[in-house]
Amino acid sequence: MFGTAILLLFAAQTSASSETLKMRSGTDIHAGVSSLDAGKLLLEDGRSLPREDVLEIQFAMKKPEQAAAAADHAAVQRGKDLFSQAEEFGKRHQGTDGLVLLDEGEYVVRDDGTWVERTRFAGRILKEALKQSWGEAAGYFEEGRERVRIVKATVYHPDGKVFPLEPEKIKTSKPQGQALFFTEYHTISYPLPQVEVGSIVEWEIEKETYNPFRKDFFFPRWGFQSASPVLVSRFSITVPKSQKLFYAVRNFTGPWKKQAEPRIISDEKARAYSWELRDVPQIVGEPLMAQYWDYAPGLKAALFKDWDRIFDWLAQMYKERSNPGTELAQFALELIKDCRTDEEKTAAIYHYIQKQVRYVAVKMGVASGWGGYDANLTWKRRYGCCIDKALLFTAMLKAAGIYSSPVLLDTNHAADHDFRVPDIWFEHAITYLKLAGRGFFLDSTGYDYRYPAFPTMDHGVKALNVFAKDMEMVEAPKPEGNSSRYEYSARLSSAGDADVGYSARYIGAREGELRGYYKSIKESEQKKVFQNRVNEISPSGIRSRTTPSRPRADSSRSASLGSSTPPPTWGSRAGNPRCSGTSATA
Numbered sequence: 001m002f003g004t005a006i007l008l009l010f011a012a013q014t015s016a017s018s019e020t021l022k023m024r025s026g027t028d029i030h031a032g033v034s035s036l037d038a039g040k041l042l043l044e045d046g047r048s049l050p051r052e053d054v055l056e057i058q059f060a061m062k063k064p065e066q067a068a069a070a071a072d073h074a075a076v077q078r079g080k081d082l083f084s085q086a087e088e089f090g091k092r093h094q095g096t097d098g099l100v101l102l103d104e105g106e107y108v109v110r111d112d113g114t115w116v117e118r119t120r121f122a123g124r125i126l127k128e129a130l131k132q133s134w135g136e137a138a139g140y141f142e143e144g145r146e147r148v149r150i151v152k153a154t155v156y157h158p159d160g161k162v163f164p165l166e167p168e169k170i171k172t173s174k175p176q177g178q179a180l181f182f183t184e185y186h187t188i189s190y191p192l193p194q195v196e197v198g199s200i201v202e203w204e205i206e207k208e209t210y211n212p213f214r215k216d217f218f219f220p221r222w223g224f225q226s227a228s229p230v231l232v233s234r235f236s237i238t239v240p241k242s243q244k245l246f247y248a249v250r251n252f253t254g255p256w257k258k259q260a261e262p263r264i265i266s267d268e269k270a271r272a273y274s275w276e277l278r279d280v281p282q283i284v285g286e287p288l289m290a291q292y293w294d295y296a297p298g299l300k301a302a303l304f305k306d307w308d309r310i311f312d313w314l315a316q317m318y319k320e321r322s323n324p325g326t327e328l329a330q331f332a333l334e335l336i337k338d339c340r341t342d343e344e345k346t347a348a349i350y351h352y353i354q355k356q357v358r359y360v361a362v363k364m365g366v367a368s369g370w371g372g373y374d375a376n377l378t379w380k381r382r383y384g385c386c387i388d389k390a391l392l393f394t395a396m397l398k399a400a401g402i403y404s405s406p407v408l409l410d411t412n413h414a415a416d417h418d419f420r421v422p423d424i425w426f427e428h429a430i431t432y433l434k435l436a437g438r439g440f441f442l443d444s445t446g447y448d449y450r451y452p453a454f455p456t457m458d459h460g461v462k463a464l465n466v467f468a469k470d471m472e473m474v475e476a477p478k479p480e481g482n483s484s485r486y487e488y489s490a491r492l493s494s495a496g497d498a499d500v501g502y503s504a505r506y507i508g509a510r511e512g513e514l515r516g517y518y519k520s521i522k523e524s525e526q527k528k529v530f531q532n533r534v535n536e537i538s539p540s541g542i543r544s545r546t547t548p549s550r551p552r553a554d555s556s557r558s559a560s561l562g563s564s565t566p567p568p569t570w571g572s573r574a575g576n577p578r579c580s581g582t583s584a585t586a
Contacts, residue, residue: 079156113215293415317371347451361385449512482508
């Protein structure tokens with residue numbers, strides 16, 4: 001019946017139709033259908049879909065290239081103005097994928113503590129690669145706190161054609177998990193029509209935070225540079241006249257130095273701060289380049305100056321959620337019953353959380369997003385994100401009588417965190433401990449690190465110590481605490497054969513990284529890796545017997561590597577040891 005209905009409906013359409021394909025997966029595909037048979041649908045863009053995956057095809061007659069839009073004189077004139085700007089700007093920036101004509105962000109804080117954010121973008125697409133990334137207007141929002149609307153989304157062609165927003169094609173998507181991270185943010189999106197190389201796209205998106213979880217927790221930020229050259233990058237924040245704004249700018253150097261200070265306009269009700277940069281060159285990517293916020297001009301802002309409010313807010317949640325219940329406390333004490341020292345107790349708890357609590361992030365709002373889940377719940381679930389595992393670690397250490405505190409940080413893979421103005425935009429959480437008066441850090445999200453080692457991504461950054469209400473530097477371990485020791489031996493026989501031995505022992509983060517690597521590859525691949533190590537000693541060893549030992553999978557035990565290889569002929573005879581020489585006279 002499905003096939004008959006579809007075939008009849010399809011036969012009744014003409015090439016002027018525009019189709020919406022309702023997929024069994026719950027998604028929609030907007031595309032023209034060029035043909036259909038018993039097994040598949042062929043789309044006008046060349047894609048082929050299994051017919052069994054298509055639940056329904058909805059047909060609608062195409063508008064004649066939206067001719068009504070061409071009659072909008074203001075839109076046509078806007079297109080002409082943008083193309084004129086692009087032509088002049090493009091002369092100074094040849095060979096780029098695209099030209100950003102306008103990149104604007106605007107925040108307006110209302111008297112009641114709510115705020116509105118508007119972003120405006122206009123850019124000309126010069127190469128195929130940008131059609132996908134610039135061909136969609138999108139925003140995200142948290143239901144019950146925020147709402148988003150696409151105010152404008154227009155495509156301009158060089159020949160004067162204009163394709164304005166079609167509101168009925170705006171889609172709202174429910175939250176979807178990616179990998180091991182699940183959030184409750186919804187997405188609103190609109191695929192811009194008729195996007196071609198040479199066209200200009202323009203959109204405006206408005207996001208209203210009508211129910212903030214704290215009205216004083218307003219932490220906007222803006223970057224002024226992109227992978228394409230920018231004609232105008234503008235950012236403004238308007239606050240009530242009675243409210244003070246604190247801000248910090250970064251990388252406003254050279255020709256931009258004077259623009260570091262905002263232009264301030266006040267009236268009887270509000271005060272507006274604005275920054276603007278013009279003719280900003282594109283970012284040219286290179287291997288191992290610094291993170292965006294470390295080199296690009298940018299700024300962040302807040303409605304208060306010190307960190308006390310954030311410390312108090314987080315500490316209240318963390319103390320409540322790191323309090324072990326009777327069952328968890330009893331379990332922790334049973335786990336460490338054979339440990340003689342606090343070091344051994346800490347190591348036992350550390351390795352337990354590493355191995356038995358999987359990293360899975362489920363973020364369903366402010367409480368779980370920043371405050372984490374209660375440690376007792378995380379222990380029963382056997383999964384949690386970084387802050388969940390840090391809270392559980394603190395709870396179990398508390399049961400053992402050992403002081404610790406969750407800390408927040410940005411890893412050294414990210415830009416250096418700017419602590420001049422407070423915010424809550426940290427990407428990771430680990431644990432600060434004190435044993436015998438010595439303070440140090442551990443990261444229980446890693447599966448492969450032997451106490452007291454922790455991942456190198458945490459080394460050398462500043463962290464927010466919540467319970468101590470202070471910033472702590474996560475120092476990198478000393479060389480002896482993060483080392484690799486290699487030993488080679490060779491036993492040469494009188495026949496020229498040799499038995500070559502190789503061993504490697506690791507301490508610290510390097511050991512954890514190595515253990516993780518060998519756990520991630522197949523047995524057959526492990527053999528190849530060891531053979532390559534043998535070949536570094538003797539190329540002829542590729543034909544020889546290799547007996548490797550692998551790093552232990554158990555992170556609580558030390559890891560080592562070793563091999564024994566007998567190359568066939570490592571030595572050769574020196575021959576007659578007699579010396580001969582010549583003499584000469586002048």
